Amino acid sequence: MSMQIASTAAVMPILPREPDIFPEDLLETSEAAEKPWWVIYTLARREKAFFRKLREMGIRHYCPLVPHRVKLGDGRIRTSWNPLFAGYVFLQGDDADRQKALTTNCVSRCLVVLDSEQLVQDLRRIRQAVESGLPVTPQEKLEPGKPVRIRSGPLAGLEGVIVNRRGKHHLIVMVSFIQKGASVELDVVDVEPL
Template sequence: MPVLANEPDMWPESLCDERWGCANGEATWGVLHVRPRSEKALARQLLRREVGYYLPQRAQTKIFQRRKVTSWSPLFPGYLFFHGDEEALAVVSRMREVVSRIAIRDQTLFRDDLERVYRLIHAGLPVTPEERLEPGTTVRVCRGALVGLTGTLLQNRAGCRLVIGMDFLQRGASVEITADMVEAA
């Protein structure tokens, strides 16, 4: 399977100007949770429809059949940052790659976070994705059958687990989860 060239990480290119805003005051940022391995396909569709987006990517160089091959992968797999108004949101919501939309309550704080990620990527240094939650953090489940449940994140060789404690009995129970199912409580 051939390695595709780097997709444009942002459209329009001027989206990062003027503190990550648009001239259109009705446009807001949102996060699209997308199907596995479909971030670039969704970015191509948004580019064709001229809908604003930001997909931070990082270069990964590997040796494949004695050749150096550079591929580009999303820095945050499963997510694409969307910028548009309600009309654009209606178009995006009907795309099959989109699983759900995560609304952003504090637009200013979110724009600042995106600007920092953009500067980090474009500094020319190797970027490594980091897990968002440290083991031992109190978390709330935001996806799946356990939505709303609060517990402690535990990480071992097998992966992540959500631990629910019964303080009264000094015991607990745990269940296997994925890191994208929880958020800091």
């Protein structure tokens, strides 16, 4: 007589990719750099909960998400979507929006951005890199190099700094305000100096 035992272990489902920007055209509008921006440093591992609450409140925000793939023991690959810059969410709005954001119980610190135009340019470049489909990784310490622009391919027009790591070319796209960047690996580098 064979007996089947039902597993009672709870399995946490992996959610599909959710929007990381609200509204979708946030960085493309003419008013993107006109309204104030804030860099919100969230409590540990609360970025998604925070931007979900912002979306429910109708507050404009961006938190770039990148895929994180893990091979499971049975050979399957699990993909989760993690913030590119752990702990950071970029919020656009007035002081009333900032005050509403503080009520979410997800915020550790809130910094006003003095140069909104520069931040919007940086975020546009980050978004272009993330949406290219190429592997993008967070870059904690930026290495010095010459600024360049990519001439062709899915990243055509993207500006950044090229570095060579372990024999491969990488483009560093920087967010000046938080002194962090993202690294995109390039197979063929077709760049022009700026």
